[in-house]
Amino acid sequence: GIQVEQSPPDLILQEGANSTLRCNFSDSVNNLQWFHQNPWGQLINLFYIPSGTKQNGRLSATTVATERYSLLYISSSQTTDSGVYFCAVYDGQNFVFGPGTRLSVLP
């Protein structure tokens, strides 16, 4: 089945810093989503982005489907950005989550 990797596994930032999270996948996909899991476990939708580039405030994402990776950019990070970021992909049969990137933003 499709494999999903995320890097880095852990990231510690000072408030105000920028960061880039990466998601690599092993096969072509019909769906790619980025989620932020808050401390209570809720998965919050960030982007639905099987290809192309999207922006939403301080966050933006780019998926290069032909090269099988996606990037999530966080600018001017805030303490409320802390949590785990997951990418998930759908290959037509399986919706598979990556292992996540745990982000800690320090005040």
Added chain:
Amino acid sequence: KAGVTQTPRYLIKTRGQQVTLSCSPISGHRSVSWYQQTPGQGLQFLFEYFSETQRNKGNFPGRFSGRQFSNSRSEMNVSTLELGDSALYLCASSFGDRAYEQYFGPGTRLTVT
């Protein structure tokens, strides 16, 4: 519009008991998927229902089952609970299949003692 809701939010059960969890999708969504999240295994797919039919099933034992009703609400059942079933159970709804954007509920945290 209202998001995905799950009940109950927290549950404590004893080994050997059974449990039923409920998920109400976003209005108009016909697909409901269930996932198990544990610290060791991450987020794993359990099953997907669309128009009352199970379309896909993950690699879980037969103790895990589910169903979907005509109003798209879904339930999952775990029989003969084991300690390893302690997890956060998440459901997601989407308009069509999982190529569509998935929206997740807040989850049910199950503890088996």
